[in-house]
Amino acid sequence: MPRVCALLAPGLEEVECLSVVDILRRGGVETELVSVSGERVVTGSHRIAIVTDRLLEEADPAGYDLIFLPGGVPGVPNLEANPAVKTMLLEQERAGRRIGAICAAPSILGHYGLLSGKRFTCYPGWQEGINDAEWTGEGVVSSGRISTSRGLGFALDFGLELLRLLMGEESFQKVRRGIQHPGTI
Incomplete structure (x- = not known):
């Protein structure tokens, strides 16, 4: 079974994170909420407290098929300010494993050179300075x-795309139908 690490920093966008995690778990993907703050409870940008599964220092970076970065402000700057997050992402790339990021979080990947030569999207304005x-x-x-x-607005579709990449078309379609996605009714 694929394993995913969702990295949570204070000020994250709660719905972006939890929607993606929910879709992955529905599809049978082992998905861990991992705090980068040193505290097990992470409070998002809308003051919703999330209890994580583990702290970053307890996680095995080599054990994840995908690392997921939710957006939100100041969550994204808090993720980027953590040197262990940068190390983890660069190692994930070197090892040929997947990375996912939503909203403002793709800017982190751009700043670390992980988007070089690739197509990407993000919240408008956060692509500034990512020229390659x-x-x-x-x-x-x-x-x-x-x-x-x-x-x-694209969090469910993003979760479904990650599920398709990790588990295949059958799991993707089953979850998509089960959540009453507009494309299935």
Whole structure:
């Protein structure tokens, strides 16, 4: 079974994170909420407290098929300010494993050079300064082993795309029908 690490920092966008995690778990993907703050409870940008499964220092970075970065402000700057997050992402890329980021979080990947030569999307404005990649403005984009999404309105579609990549078409379609996705009714 694939394993996913969702990295949570204070100020994250709660719905972007939990929608994606919910879709992955429905599809049978082992998905862990991992706090980068040193505290098990992470409070999002809308003051919703989330209890995580573990702290970053307890996680096995090599054990994840995908690392997922939710958006939100100040969540994204808090993720980017953590040197262990940068190390984890660069190792994930070197090992040829997947990375996903939504909303403002793809900017982190751009700053670390992980979007170089790739197509990507993010919340409009957060693509500024990422000159060696192609910003599409689409809702969800997968390019190589990097998947990105524009924002909250595309969170379910993003979760479904990650599920499709990790578990295949059958699991994707089953969950898509089960949640009454507009494309299935």
